Amino acid sequence: MRNLRWAWAALTAVLLGYGFYQAMYVAPTEATMGNIQRIFYYHVSAWLGMGVFFAVNLCASIVYLAARRSNPLRALGADALALASAEMGVVFCTVGLVTGSLWARPVWGIWWTWDERLTSTLLLYLIYISYLLLRRFADGDQMRTLAAVLAIFGYLDVPIVYFSTRWFRTQHPGPVIGTGNLDASMWPPLLWNWAAWLAWGILLTSLRYNIERRRQMAEQRAALHSLEATLELTK
Amino acid sequence: MAHRHLIYAYVFAFAAQFGYLGWIGLKDRAVRRLEKEFPPYSTQPE
Numbered sequence: 624m625r626n627l628r629w630a631w632a633a634l635t636a637v638l639l640g641y642g643f644y645q646a647m648y649v650a651p652t653e654a655t656m657g658n659i660q661r662i663f664y665y666h667v668s669a670w671l672g673m674g675v676f677f678a679v680n681l682c683a684s685i686v687y688l689a690a691r692r693s694n695p696l697r698a699l700g701a702d703a704l705a706l707a708s709a710e711m712g713v714v715f716c717t718v719g720l721v722t723g724s725l726w727a728r729p730v731w732g733i734w735w736t737w738d739e740r741l742t743s744t745l746l747l748y749l750i751y752i753s754y755l756l757l758r759r760f761a762d763g764d765q766m767r768t769l770a771a772v773l774a775i776f777g778y779l780d781v782p783i784v785y786f787s788t789r790w791f792r793t794q795h796p797g798p799v800i801g802t803g804n805l806d807a808s809m810w811p812p813l814l815w816n817w818a819a820w821l822a823w824g825i826l827l828t829s830l831r832y833n834i835e836r837r838r839q840m841a842e843q844r845a846a847l848h849s850l851e852a853t854l855e856l857t858k
Numbered sequence: 859m860a861h862r863h864l865i866y867a868y869v870f871a872f873a874a875q876f877g878y879l880g881w882i883g884l885k886d887r888a889v890r891r892l893e894k895e896f897p898p899y900s901t902q903p904e
Contacts, residue, residue, distance in 0.1 A: 643868075659860040662867045669871065714878045721874075722867040729860040823875060831882050838889045844896040 628829065635826050638819035642668075645812035659729050664812050666722040667800075668820040672715035674781060676824055677751070679708035681778040684771035691768065699839050702767050705774060707831035709754055711824050716748045731794065739787040740795035747784055750777040 646664035653660035683705035690698040723741075724734050735741065754773050757766065788798050799805040805813070 657860060659864055661864055665868060665871045714874055718871045718874050721870050725863045725867040729863050827879060827882065834882065834885050834889050837893065840898065841889060841892040841896050848896055
């Protein structure tokens, strides 16, 4: 497992390097925006990462709710995965929001606008921040159940974010994926960066999942230890 | 301004991701400490 993780980390490093090279040196300069458009390759990759890891969080939360009574061990594993993927999704969401704002300032002349895409994304960000805060400041099975329910409700905002540029006239540019609006020469840099950041996300999520599982086990041993100590006292 | 913002965006993307990796490292250290206090059960005879 350790060797596999190192191999995955090496592959990720190569992909990140190649993705950067593609975005900076291979991708053509966009006709109207110039070089600032190169933010697009990291910005869109961040949104893809966010969508993927929030979807993993949703699935893990559903598994937790389904298995929490019948199979508590599996439920704990699902809960650890839900936490790891939510954190990763929030990191990607932060990158997406900040890179978008850095792109908007020179192109639109403003850092932020309250259009449907940006507002629904900010709302999504705040929902998952509150999910992480709930997990940080509460504990036990009730917290896990509440967090799983919040994750399911939170994910309802993801399709709204995705379709907002199709449903409304937004300041944010219209959809480019699946509409033929992206030049063919821009696809390879985008796909390389997607692959690179997804590989990175998988690596970090697996590390975080592993740590959370170890923490759960250690906490169970700690609880058992205190129970044993109490029994000794009552003898 | 455009070039500066492009650099900021790429630097921020890496800083945020590696910052999170560092935070995972801190979590790992905290769990190791907890594991030292409550070590995993062993099947080996003492």
